[in-house]
Structure formats: structure tokens, C-alpha cells
Amino acid sequence: MSEAYLGIDVGSISTKGVVIDRDAQVLASRYLRTQGSPVVAIRRLLRELGEMVGGETVISGAGTTGSARRLAGVIVQADIVKNEIIAHAVAACRFHPEARTVLEIGGQDSKIIILRDGIPVDFAMNNVCAAGTGSFLDHQATRLSIPIEDFGGLALKAKHRVNIAGRCTVFAESDMIHKAQLGIATSDIVAGLCDAIVRNYMNTVARGKEIRPPVLFQGGVAANVGVRDAFERALGQPVTVPEHFLVMGAVGAAILAMEETEGRQTRFDGFGTADIEFETRAFECDGCPNRCEVIETLRAGQVIDRYGDRCGKWSEAVVQPVR
Numbered sequence: 001m002s003e004a005y006l007g008i009d010v011g012s013i014s015t016k017g018v019v020i021d022r023d024a025q026v027l028a029s030r031y032l033r034t035q036g037s038p039v040v041a042i043r044r045l046l047r048e049l050g051e052m053v054g055g056e057t058v059i060s061g062a063g064t065t066g067s068a069r070r071l072a073g074v075i076v077q078a079d080i081v082k083n084e085i086i087a088h089a090v091a092a093c094r095f096h097p098e099a100r101t102v103l104e105i106g107g108q109d110s111k112i113i114i115l116r117d118g119i120p121v122d123f124a125m126n127n128v129c130a131a132g133t134g135s136f137l138d139h140q141a142t143r144l145s146i147p148i149e150d151f152g153g154l155a156l157k158a159k160h161r162v163n164i165a166g167r168c169t170v171f172a173e174s175d176m177i178h179k180a181q182l183g184i185a186t187s188d189i190v191a192g193l194c195d196a197i198v199r200n201y202m203n204t205v206a207r208g209k210e211i212r213p214p215v216l217f218q219g220g221v222a223a224n225v226g227v228r229d230a231f232e233r234a235l236g237q238p239v240t241v242p243e244h245f246l247v248m249g250a251v252g253a254a255i256l257a258m259e260e261t262e263g264r265q266t267r268f269d270g271f272g273t274a275d276i277e278f279e280t281r282a283f284e285c286d287g288c289p290n291r292c293e294v295i296e297t298l299r300a301g302q303v304i305d306r307y308g309d310r311c312g313k314w315s316e317a318v319v320q321p322v323r
Contacts, residue, residue, distance in 0.1 A: 004053065005061045005261075006268065007254025008045065008076065009087065009247065010034065010068035013107025013135055014220065015041035016250040019053050024094050024255055028052035029247050038068040042075050043274045050271030062268035063087075063257030065249050074297050074305040075278055077269040080253075080260040087252030089113050089120040092216050094255055095242055100212040103201070103231065103239070104248075105221035107134040110205045126205045134220040136169050137227075140176065140193060144186060151190060155226025158191030160184075165196065172196060194226040198234050215239045218248045276300055285309060 004027055009016040011034065018029040030048050034041045063080045064072040065087035073081040084104075092102045093115065102113040110133060114122035141148040162179055165171040172193065179189050215237065221227055222245040231239045244251055257266075279298045284291055294314045297305040306315045 001056055001058050003060045004057045005254040005258045006049070006059050006063070006076070007087075007247075007250040007252065007257065008042065008062070008064045008066075008072050008078075009084070009249035009253060010038050010042060010064070010066040010072045011106055011108065012067055015045055015066075016247040017045040017049050018244070018247050018250045018254055019049055019057065019059070020251060020254045020258075022258065024251070024258075026244055026247075026251065027057070029244065029250070031246055034068075038071055039075070039278045039280060042072050043276075043278070046076065046271050047274035050274065059266065059268050059270070061254075061257035061261035061266045063253035063255075063260070065253040070305075070307070071280065071297065075299075076273055077267045079257050079267050082253060082256055084249055085111065085113055085120060085123045085125075087249045087256065088218060089115060089252070090255050091244075091248040091252035092218065092242070093118045094251075095244075096214065096216055096240065099214050099216050099240075101209075101215045103206075103215060103217045104219040105133060105197075105201070105217075105227070106219040109133060110201055110219075112206050112209055112211075114209055114211075122209065124205050124207075124209065136172075137197075137221065137224065140173070143173075144190075146186075146190075149223075152194070152224035152226035152228070154187050155191040155194045155224075156229060157187045158185070160188050161195060162188050162192040163195075164189070164192040191226060191230075194224070194230040195233070197221075197227055198230040202234060211235060213237050217241050218245045220246060222246075282308075285314065287311075287313060 004019045004021055007018050015032045015034045019027045028049055030045055032041050062076050062078045064078045065082050065084050069081050092099050100115050104111045111125040113120050141151045165175045176189055217239045222241045228239055277300055282293055282295050285294055292309045294308045296303050306318050309315055
């Protein structure tokens, strides 16, 4: 039986999962669309990862990260739950210990992590505006009837890069439509959009940050060679896309789980969790003027987690079921 560790990264757009060995080598990985239902996505992820690694692999630790990390942690009974900054930094330093800057653009947000001697010393996030994120690129690719896989390659064919307004999704789309109506080549417009995405990133997320090489580019948008090329043009230096750029957050969560469970038994409930029904619901407590919104998670009809109450009246009343 081989020993392995599970990492799950659940975001608003995508749900990623990996299984790694003790050397942090990826044994299995999956990337799924969350599609507005993280519980369904997490269960499907567990089912597919379980099928990929087989019965000969024992999960000795599990970690979760992402915007729905608490929910994922409750469902799988994770050993550790960490934010995306720590998870991405841990994975980056494991595979590229010399890295000093991590650029990350996902489906719905962007972030930058400044590393010095393998330690994150500064970071910034932008999860307010969708301009320049993966979902925005997907939308533009669909509107132009271009497969998203070909979007970046088309940008590299540009002969005359045009200027596209990139501070707002509405303005960017209007500007692209206007340029198309002028008869400008689609490749030039796509290249201009890639430049606009990077310009927006540099002016918002990376503003005031000291970007030193080596620079890593992670997240789903790192698959777009046009955006990577635009980053290299803007920074005047090479940008490296790691082998597992799409699931680096999940890899970091798995590495953290390995460290957390050293010398003790995991809490992970097994891949069979995929066959258990989970439900998340909310209610407003009327016990005091605060009127807190309490979020609770149920496993097979039994409440296993509550949070959101300031006084602890509801969260402290949860009794964990005996496995």
C-alpha cells in the first residue's frame, strides 16, 4: 500500500484536486467546473480521484484551500484548511525554491505573492472586478467563436497590437467590438486584449509591489500563451509557467496536509465520502439585535458544522458525529 496526500482547491469557477506522494510528485489530478454547486463538485472530485489512484493508495492526510475551503474541509474532514496565498506559495517554493514572485490569475480573481527566501512576505488580491480573469477570457473567446485553447496562440500571430481599454469588462468588450467594426484583424485585437489584461493586473493587483525574478505564472489563465507573452513584454523578463500551474493551490494544500499529519493519524473520511449526501443552508438568528446569518452544513441529514454566529450559540452546539 502506497502512502499519499490529498489536496483540494475549491473556487467559484473551478474545483481542483490532486493526490501526491511523499516527494510531492503528483500521482493524480482533476480540474472540474464548480458550476455554482461546490458540494456536487467536491463529491465528483473525490469520486474521480478515488478511481484514478485505486485501492492500493492510502490517503494519510488531506488539506483544502480556495474560497470554499471551509466547506470542503468539513465535507472531507480535512486535517488542515489554509487560504490560497499560503497554498500557492508553498507549492511554488516546493517546485521552484528560487522563485521570488508568483503571479496568479484564476477564474474569478487575481493575486500576486512576493517571496523572499521561500517565505511569502507580501501579497495582494483582486476579487472585486472580473476584468482580466479566466471567466472574462472565456466570455470573449465564446463571443469571437474562438476555442479558448487557441486564444493565446492567435495573439502571438498579431502583426499590429492594438490598444484595448482593460480597466472594466464592459469597456473592454465595447472597445473590442469597435476595433472589429473598423476592420482590424482578430489576432491584433486578441493581442491587445492580452496586453490590457496584463496592464490592468500591473495597475491594480501588482501596484507598488517589487517584482523580482524568477517570476512564476500560475492559475488557469497561465495556459494562455498570449497573456504570458504580454507579461514578459511588460516585465522585460522571462515568466515561468510551472508544470502543474492549473492545480498549484491544491498541490500546496496537499503538501501542508503532509506536514500537518506527520506523526499522527489523518482525519480524512475516505473517498467513499463522495457517496454521502451533503446540504448547506442558512438561517437568521433572532436571539439578539445582531440577527446573525448562520451557515450550517448537514451530512446525511445531521448537522456537522455551523458558523457565522458572533456569540457561538449555534456553532458551539454542534456535536461531531461518531464515525
